[in-house]
Amino acid sequence: MAVEAISPDWEFDRFDDGSTKIHTEVQQKNYGKFLEEYTSQLKGIEDALDDSIGDVWDFTLDPIALKLLPYEQSSLLELIKTDNKRVIATGEIKFYNGLLYYGEGVSDSCVVEGESQVQMGRFISFFQELSCFVSRCFEVVVNVVHQLAALYNSNKGVTKIIESSGVHFQTVYEHLGELLVVLLTLDEIMENHGTLKDHWKMYKRLLKSVHHNPGKFAIPEEKLKPFEKLLLKLEGQLLDGMIFQACVEQRFDDPGEGVSVSKNSAFAEEFALNIRTIFTNVESKIGEPSEIDQRDKYAGVCGLYVLHFHIFRTVDKKLYKALLDICKKVPAVTLTSNIIWFPDTFLMAKVPAAAKLMDKKSVQSIRAQRDAYLQQRAQTLTKDVQSYYVFVTSWMMKMEAISSKEQRNDKLSEDLSSRCNVFVQGILYAYSIGTIIKTTMNLYMSMQRPMTKASVKALCRLVELLKAVEHTFHRRSMVVADSVSHITQHLQSQALNSIGTAKKRVISDKKYSEQRLDVLSSLVMAENALNGPSTKERRLVVSLALSVGTQMYMNVMYQYLIYHCSLIRVKVQCDCSFLYWHRAVFPIYLDDVYDHAVDAARIHYMFSALRDSVPTMLHAKHMESCDQLLESYDTEIMEVFNEHLLDKLCKEIEKDLRLSVHTHLKLDDRNPFKVGMKDLAHFFYLKPIRFFNRFIHIKAYVTHYLDKTFYNLTTVALHDWATYSEMRNLATQRYGLMMTEAHLPSQTLEQGLDVLEIMRNIHVFVSRYLYNLNNQIFIEKTSNNKHLNTINIRHIANSIRTHGTGIMNTTVNFTYQFLRKKFYIFSQFMYDEHIKSRLIKDIRFFRETKDQSDQKYPFERAEKFNRGIRKLGITPDGQSYLDQFRQLISQIGNAMGYVRMIRSGGLHCCSSAIRFVPDLEDIVNFEELVKEEGLSEETQKAASLLDSVLGDLTSNSAEGTEYFKMLVGVFAPEFRSIKNMHLRNFYMIVPPLTVNFVEHSIGCKEKLNKKNKGGAAFTDDGFAMGVAYILKLLDQYLEFDSLHWFQAVREKYMKEMSAVVKEQNVQATSQDEKLLQTMNLTQKRLDIYLQEFELLHFSLSSARIFFRADKTAAEETQERKDRGQGS
Helix, strand or coil, X not given: CCCCCCCCCXXXXXXXXXXXXHHHHHHXXXXXXHHHHHXXXXXXXXXXXXXXXXXXXXXXXXXXXXXXXXXXXXXXXXXXXXXXXXXXHHHHHHHHHHHHCCCCCCCHHHCCCCHHHHHHHHHHHHHHHHHHHHHHHHHHHHHHHHHHHHHCCCCCCCCCCCCCCCXXXXXXXXXXXXXXXXXXXXXXXXXXXXXXXXXXXXXXHHHHHHHHCHHHHCCCHHHHHHHHHHHHHXXXXXXXXXXXXXXXXXXXXXXXXXXXXXXXXXXXXXXXXXXXXXXXXXXXXXXXXXXXXXXXXXXXXXXXXXXXXXXHCCCCHHHHHHHHHHHHHCCCEEEECCEEECHHHHHHHHCHHHHCCCCHHHHHXXXXXXXXXXXXXXXXXXXXXXXXXXHHHHHHHHHHHHHHCCCCHHHHHHHHHHXXXXXXXXXXXXXXXXXXXXXXXXXXXXCCCCCCHHHHHHHHHHHHHHHHXXXXXXXXXXXXXXXXXXXHHHHHHHHHHHHHHHHXXXXXXXXXXXXHHHHHHHHHHHHHHHCCCCCHHHHHXXXXXXXXXXXXXXXXXXXXXHHHHHHHCHHHHCCCHHHHHXXXXXXXXXXXXXXXXXXHHHHHHHHHHHHCHHHHHCCCCCCCCHHHHHHHHHHHHHHHHHHHHHHHHHHHHHHHHHHHHCHHHCCCCCCHHHHCCCCHHHHHHCCCEEECCEEECHHHHHHHHHHHHHHXXXXXXXXXXXXXXXXXXXXXXXXXXXXXXXXXXXXXXCCCCCHHHHHHCHHHHHHHEEEECCCCEEEECCCCCCCCCEECHHHHHHHHHHHCCHHHHHHHHHHHHHHHHHHHHHHHHHHCXXXXXXXXXXXXXXXXXCCCCCCCXXXXXXXXXXXXXXXXXXXXXXXXXXXXXXXXXXXXHHHHHHHHHHHHHHXXXXXXXXXXXXXXXXXCCHHHHHHHHCCXXXXXXXXXXXXXXXXXXXXXXXXXXXXXXXXXHHHHHHHCCHHHHHHHHHHHHHHXXXXXXXXXXXXXXXXXXXXXXXXXXXXXXXXXXXXHHHHHHHCCHHHHHCCCHHHHHHHHHHHHHHHXXXXXXXXXXXXXXXXXXXXXXHHHHHHHHHHHHHHHHHHHHHHHHHCCCCCCHHHHHHHHHHHHHHC
């Protein structure tokens, strides 16, 4: 049963109710509304970006690049394309850079053992790719030679493909030459790459080690042999520098395919003719101002000549001599980056048959010419720079002029012609400048000659000019793009007219022949190719078609082809990636920029040139990632930039501001007529410099440096705030730097000497200040002013508040370092034979006589010791060795007093900071409260920080750190060890020391009442602190207490005073006034001495409390053990 198919299109009655029209109108209205809104949005965006939108494009800010290359979409040309050009591009981009950058990015100083082998291991796959590429090149060369040999066959019996008489495929030979140059360049890179060869040898040695013990490296033995074979193949093919030689020595005759090459006289003649034709074109232009790519073609001609020699074994002496004569004009050719090639050396090595015919003089003259070229170039570089500077600047003005000028329709042809000439002129300048830079730099490098600073500066100027040309093209990208399409169409129309004329002539010829048909076909093909975008494929087809079509119109096409080739090469000609290999000139360049600040803006060009190396580095294969190489390069350039420009600039600006503010001090001669004047403000007018992924803003960098320096120095010396404020204002007026206000307090009465300052100079502080134990205050010994500086707990607390609590631990650490040095001197004194023998003698005496002396150490013995030491000698200012020892102990005590004050200051600071917390026992957790409220993550972080700060303050204010305990614990084991037995005698020297101290103290106090108060003092509790500390370290409190020294002193003075009182009573009856006066003075003196000893006793007792004098070392150890077991 047939089922009728239902149509998906529903059909209605053809009744028009007007709904369609209404619907259409609504849609149109909506669409119009959308367009209006969209237009207003675009207008808003344009207004917002008003400053950046315009005809001028910024080179550093280029989010959208405009490419002038037309794109080929036609599939027709797939039938007529060559594989040759793609092979060349692959070789130049991928393999050159991969090889050149091998070993870069790793500094010699930090190379890890085995790193070289690892790099080579990563590189093996690259070598395999290169091997495949070279093999492909060999096949292409053989294939092209076979095709050409088949076209030009001298064998009469073979059917001709086309009529080849008068047909010369010069383009094919040029491309074949380019391919040979690629192989030649690979050879030169290998030859000049010492690092690559060294690493290859090391890798082979490693493989040998693996071969001997494969189990150790977990590598199956059956995999090793194929790998070794692969390495041998790679070495033979690539690393021996025989790539080009192997290519030209291939077997080109292939009887199997019926292609005869070496015996083909017609092909040999055609090959030689094309070489001569190409060479004639090259010779006329090379070294001339109109030269564009002739040096590269010259290398290709040399390669073709060698290939011709190896195929046909004939030598064209005239051409060989002409090729060598070019070397007098062009001493060397830069193949790529830093690889320079000497044609004379190449031709003599590769064509030995012709080299024998040359006389030695002509060979030597070529080499002498090379040396002369270098000398002449060094002399003329400065002049060249000046002349090119004029040429390039005038050309830039022309570019600006034609860019801003409106095109006139009536003179469109002339306008296009003038534009075309200006564009081409710019590219010619770029080529000439680039050639001078590359040839000169690479020749100096290759011949290992030193370059003068003047030459370096001149070459850097040329680099700037080269980048200026590129920037000019880029700035006017819009105009260039617009003009190029018109110029191309104009040239294409001229070419089409010429081809049309040629076609008419061929068609009008009534004589039919195969050759005429070929000519007509080729002209039609050229015409079809020209009717479309001017892509490189179409240009290639045109040139090949015209080779068959007619030689007459090749000249008409020459301008068209040259124009396009040159425009495409703007980027290539201005490429400065070779500077990577000559980056040693960068520091000299920066020094020159710094010295000539007026031209500071040129630095943008140099950084643009340095950036050119980045795309080529992406092909590096010897590291885990090419990013490592880029990072290394970035770091190196920035370090040099900082050292030779930014840091120098910062310091010079700071120095200038300081000298300007302190002109009243007349520090040095600042007369600009004598010392010169350098206006560094030019650096601050520069736009930010782009390098890698950052912008270097010199103005911001210097501003930050000055802000940081001024702030840090103001915190150290607050009284200098006015000076730094004045310097900030001056920096704004003179250099336009917008400085940040420090917002620090201008001064404080509670500040005193800064903790940092004391810490850095603690050895000076303990000798110049005296400690008061009860008031916890340090007083300056002497001062040139009418007042003495004091330091108390509030000063320390303020310093800690300024610098943070971290300064406390650092201060104690500095004190520990200081005490180490002082204890070394202390030990030396105690070890001295004179001191040790006296002390041992006194100890023995006390032990023998303590029962008779009521367990008390005799005062007379201590006094005798004090006087006896003076006999050993005194210093020029009248001090004995015991005086110096007393001072040493006082300094140690002062240091301990300072540590005590730091702890007290820390507690004071913390308690001041936490005084706003209502209850220290019950502090709420802010982080939990914030989380409960569901506030933002930033608020939670802030709450967490607040909790940690409150926690720190609570713990610090509650207890503080036991610094005394730490300083006892760190030194006590060493003091109590067997090797320091000589220190055990210390308790016996304390009595003589106290006698010495009391005499000194009384002398200082008496000076207070004199006019000359030099050396006056009323307190010195550092001595008591020092004695208490050392006794604790030696665990000798019991030994010292066993002397009952202070009781003995009290008894002695009480006894003497009672004797004086008795004598006074006896003399009172005789009424001898002079004697009574003497008695009163004696009693007063005894009172003073007793009082001083009592004060010292009290101070020592107080100091001992800090070090827990009630417990011995053994008792403290037992207490710690009990505490540990209890917990």
